[in-house]
Amino acid sequence: MAFSNVCFCFxxxxxxxxxxxxxxxxxxxxxxxxxxxxxIIHITNKALPVLHHVEKMYKEMCxxxxxxxxxxxxxxxxxxxxxxxxxxxxxxxxxxxxxxxxLLCNGSSCKKDESKTGSTYIFFTDKGELFVPTSxxxxxxxxxxxxxxxxxxxxxxxxxxxxxxxEFPAEEIKTDGTNIIYDVKKGFIYQHPTSxxxxxxxxxxxxxxxxxxxxxxxxxxxxxxxGPPSTTIVASSNxxxxxxxxxxxxxxxxxxxVEVEFNWKYPGEExxxxxxxxxxxxxxxxxxGHTTRISKSVIAIEDFETIDAGNYICTAQNLRGQTTVATHxxxx
Numbered sequence: 001m002a003f004s005n006v007c008f009c010f011x012x013x014x015x016x017x018x019x020x021x022x023x024x025x026x027x028x029x030x031x032x033x034x035x036x037x038x039x040i041i042h043i044t045n046k047a048l049p050v051l052h053h054v055e056k057m058y059k060e061m062c063x064x065x066x067x068x069x070x071x072x073x074x075x076x077x078x079x080x081x082x083x084x085x086x087x088x089x090x091x092x093x094x095x096x097x098x099x100x101x102x103l104l105c106n107g108s109s110c111k112k113d114e115s116k117t118g119s120t121y122i123f124f125t126d127k128g129e130l131f132v133p134t135s136x137x138x139x140x141x142x143x144x145x146x147x148x149x150x151x152x153x154x155x156x157x158x159x160x161x162x163x164x165x166x167e168f169p170a171e172e173i174k175t176d177g178t179n180i181i182y183d184v185k186k187g188f189i190y191q192h193p194t195s196x197x198x199x200x201x202x203x204x205x206x207x208x209x210x211x212x213x214x215x216x217x218x219x220x221x222x223x224x225x226x227g228p229p230s231t232t233i234v235a236s237s238n239x240x241x242x243x244x245x246x247x248x249x250x251x252x253x254x255x256x257x258v259e260v261e262f263n264w265k266y267p268g269e270e271x272x273x274x275x276x277x278x279x280x281x282x283x284x285x286x287x288x289g290h291t292t293r294i295s296k297s298v299i300a301i302e303d304f305e306t307i308d309a310g311n312y313i314c315t316a317q318n319l320r321g322q323t324t325v326a327t328h329x330x331x332x
Contacts, residue, residue, distance in 0.1 A: 092129035092156045097121045097185070121185050125157050130205040130212040132156055142256050142291070143193035143221045152187040153203035153214040160207035164188045167200040167216065195221040220291040224254050228321030229295075233314050239332045244304045246329060250314035252295040256283055261317045262297035267310030276300040306331055 077084040087094055099119040103110045132154045143149045155162055162182060164173040175182050181189050190197055198221045203214035224230065229252040236247040252260045262279055281295040295316070301308050309331040315324045 092126035093133045149190045149193045160205045229316035231316045231323040233325040240304045246301045248312045250297045256293045260295040263315045265313040
């Protein structure tokens with residue numbers, strides 16, 4: 001089988017070079033017509049020395065990854081000196097970034113070699129699909145005050161003219177190159193989101209024909225800034241009598257799309273005292289277009305006794321850090 005376009009990544013000792021044959025220079029973007037079958041990335045480690053250690057010998061392996069959504073699962077072949085990622089029946093939905101890297105393996109333990117990676121962005125052009133298809137007709141984009149927000153209306157033709165529009169009031173949202181910019185690989189980017197940007201928007205694209213409209217995006221402003229969980233703790237009673245049922249509640253207010261994990265330490269833990277712990281979360285609206293995630297963890301102690309008196313410590317953790325809070329419950 002012959003392929004008209006093959007992308008090779010040759011990792012050198014210092015840095016990988018990315019080629020699209022028959023070109024001689026490494027392009028950052030590829031623009032491919034739809035083909036029945038296309039080999040996307042081909043890595044070889046031929047140029048790399050085999051690593052020998054006194055007690056360990058590492059075998060270099062190749063990994064290929066499609067960063068964005070791929071409509072049909074690719075075929076990945078791992079050979080001795082290179083790896084292949086093959087897309088069959090490629091469509092506009094396969095447009096996106098493709099990355100590959102080397103794995104250094106010692107037996108069943110493997111680690112990614114960060115110094116030897118390669119990537120390329122490929123446009124699968126389709127005049128009938130100016131926007132990269134998505135699995136939904138409506139998406140939510142959260143606007144955080146301390147980080148850029150991306151409206152991901154990506155196109156399949158890089159030369160297409162793309163504009164951003166507000167649904168109500170109906171108007172075009174101008175890009176100024178500073179606060180709002182357009183990136184053909186990502187979409188429209190709000191560099192410094194504010195509550196004024198909330199609402200419903202959509203994108204419009206045109207390329208030598210009738211314009212097309214993207215799906216709609218609901219922009220919700222997030223009140224809580226990014227960071228470790230903002231945590232509070234409260235007990236149903238800080239002075240309990242023997243036989244009482246006591247609940248201790250740990251609450252976190254945070255970003256809508258950031259999960260929170262809870263851990264508890266309590267006085268009866270060392271005695272294997274049975275307790276009930278329940279975690280939950282929900283989104284709450286604070287004004288029009290303002291959304292916050294409230295996460296809760298409740299530890300319930302039935303038939304309170306002497307070993308239950310003491311400090312109840314809750315640790316809430318998200319991707320940005322952790323916060324520990326505590327409250328004391330006495331036996332009266």
